[in-house]
Amino acid sequence: MKSPTRSVDCVSDLTLDRLLAGELEGQPLSSATEAHLSQCAACHARHQALREALTRFPQEHFVSGLAAQARARSRRFSAPKVTAAVGSLLALAASLLVVVHVSQGPTERVKGSEALSVVVKRLNGKVEPMLSGTKVSPGEAIRFRVVSPRAAWVFVVGMDSAGQVSPYAEGDGTGLPWTAGTDAFLDGSIVLDQTLGPEQLVALFCAKPLPASTVLAAARGALTQSNGHPEKIHALSLDCVQRFFLLNKAAR
Amino acid sequence: MELPEIEALYRRHGPMVLRRARAILGDDAQAKDAMQEVFIRALKTGDGFRHQASPVTWLYQITTHHCLNQCRDRSRRARLLETQSPTDEHQTPNLEDRATLRALLAKVPEELGEIAVYYYVDQMKQDEIAERLGVSRRTVGNRLEAFLLAARAADPALEVSA
Numbered sequence: 505m506k507s508p509t510r511s512v513d514c515v516s517d518l519t520l521d522r523l524l525a526g527e528l529e530g531q532p533l534s535s536a537t538e539a540h541l542s543q544c545a546a547c548h549a550r551h552q553a554l555r556e557a558l559t560r561f562p563q564e565h566f567v568s569g570l571a572a573q574a575r576a577r578s579r580r581f582s583a584p585k586v587t588a589a590v591g592s593l594l595a596l597a598a599s600l601l602v603v604v605h606v607s608q609g610p611t612e613r614v615k616g617s618e619a620l621s622v623v624v625k626r627l628n629g630k631v632e633p634m635l636s637g638t639k640v641s642p643g644e645a646i647r648f649r650v651v652s653p654r655a656a657w658v659f660v661v662g663m664d665s666a667g668q669v670s671p672y673a674e675g676d677g678t679g680l681p682w683t684a685g686t687d688a689f690l691d692g693s694i695v696l697d698q699t700l701g702p703e704q705l706v707a708l709f710c711a712k713p714l715p716a717s718t719v720l721a722a723a724r725g726a727l728t729q730s731n732g733h734p735e736k737i738h739a740l741s742l743d744c745v746q747r748f749f750l751l752n753k754a755a756r
Numbered sequence: 757m758e759l760p761e762i763e764a765l766y767r768r769h770g771p772m773v774l775r776r777a778r779a780i781l782g783d784d785a786q787a788k789d790a791m792q793e794v795f796i797r798a799l800k801t802g803d804g805f806r807h808q809a810s811p812v813t814w815l816y817q818i819t820t821h822h823c824l825n826q827c828r829d830r831s832r833r834a835r836l837l838e839t840q841s842p843t844d845e846h847q848t849p850n851l852e853d854r855a856t857l858r859a860l861l862a863k864v865p866e867e868l869g870e871i872a873v874y875y876y877v878d879q880m881k882q883d884e885i886a887e888r889l890g891v892s893r894r895t896v897g898n899r900l901e902a903f904l905l906a907a908r909a910a911d912p913a914l915e916v917s918a
Contacts, residue, residue: 578799
């Protein structure tokens with residue numbers, strides 16, 4: 505049987521990983537390993553390589569996004585029970601997801617610019633992707649799909665003709681951490697209320713976390729400047745990539 | 757667990773989990789997915805993970821099991837699709853070659869695959885593996901021999917020196 509590359513006296517990756525994680529502090533294995541590293545060029549080089557990988561990791565990966573995604577998924581799996589109302593919303597969300605995926609095919613990761621798209625579930629149950637400006641009616645449900653080639657903190661905000669500003673996605677209050685290259689639906693769906701007229705949606709892709717209050721203040725400022733015509737809003741005074749989508753809410 | 761704590765967890769252990777997943781799976785995208793699954797598993801255990809005597813050792817075990825399952829699933833899918841990559845007849849496979857090792861990991865029982873990963877990927881000594889798994893050193897030796905027998909059965913051309 506052929507032995508692994510390092511010699512019999514060498515330390516394993518497990519020992520080196522434990523050393524780097526500080527798990528060997530105060531243990532005899534720590535001093536023995538340190539002594540070996542000072543004498544063995546191969547293990548010393550391996551130790552250095554693992555240490556450098558630790559330094560590089562936060563530069564090469566969007567740690568905040570990975571952590572937020574893992575936390576969200578771990579909570580989703582461990583959620584005990586949901587109410588009937590939430591359950592039906594989840595069912596709706598799932599049905600939207602399934603139909604859109606079937607109709608559009610797999611698009612998990614795409615290259616290109618930031619984008620916001622919307623799918624609607626009509627009152628008759630039909631699910632369809634929307635074009636900006638498409639007519640929608642009270643009681644219909646919409647769901648947002650976001651893509652960003654860069655790591656970002658994402659907000660989705662609505663500004664309607666009744667002068668209301670609605671935050672639809674804001675994460676924990678500083679934006680939703682978004683991993684570079686991710687193309688995904690946001691959790692949950694929005695059932696449209698009785699307010700009619702245009703509602704301008706904006707997805708903001710910010711390079712750093714922002715307080716939601718700052719984002720909402722910018723949206724209110726833009727709505728005031730538009731004199732109650734949200735369809736005329738084309739920019740918020742924020743240093744973020746901005747993508748707009750117009751809902752045209754009308755009675756059936 | 758709060759976000760800053762989870763982020764610290766990624767910074768401390770992420771490179772290790774990703775490196776091992778890459779070594780076992782041989783695919784960057786799948787390795788990154790595996791890393792996420794491993795951390796989600798850790799978060800789901802909550803205090804169970806935090807109270808581990810050695811979180812590194814725990815993560816080694818979870819990563820190994822998850823990736824071995826992925827190898828087997830991938831192998832199953834490949835068989836279903838009947839996609840066989842062309843082999844180079846002039847090249848003799850050996851266990852130092854990661855591609856050969858990966859192909860074998862998909863075919864052997866998990867308890868043999870686990871030991872093979874610790875031995876060939878992580879370069880652990882047999883007594884270290886024995887301590888890690890809570891078995892005797894003799895058992896580790898026997899399972900490594902069993903792994904090699906299974907490897908030879910799967911690929912008679914495999915080069916294994918004594």
